[in-house]
Amino acid sequence: MDTSHNNMAALFQQLGLESSNSAIQDFFQRHYLPKEVNLVDAPFWTPAQKAFLKESLDADAQWVEVIDHLDTSLRR
Numbered sequence: 001m002d003t004s005h006n007n008m009a010a011l012f013q014q015l016g017l018e019s020s021n022s023a024i025q026d027f028f029q030r031h032y033l034p035k036e037v038n039l040v041d042a043p044f045w046t047p048a049q050k051a052f053l054k055e056s057l058d059a060d061a062q063w064v065e066v067i068d069h070l071d072t073s074l075r076r
Contacts (some may be wrong), residue, residue, distance in 0.1 A: 008073075015049045033074040039067070042074070068073045 012019035017027065019047040031044050040054045 006062055006066050008066060008069065009062060013075050014063070015045075015052065019072060031074055032076060033071070035075060039071040039074070 008024055009019040010025055033042055040050050
């Protein structure tokens, strides 16, 4: 059983991004997704980040709930 705690900070770590609360808030302030752009198609992801997000969503992996929250947080 996987006992890791999947939250936004852990997702940012998984994506290779700074994961402090202030860094996460800064990321959301600097990045925006229009409703017609899919999360995995955002221009600010690296190829590896896109692949992780896509694979996690396609596999309905343990990260899906947090990735959905990430998606919502990027839309204003």
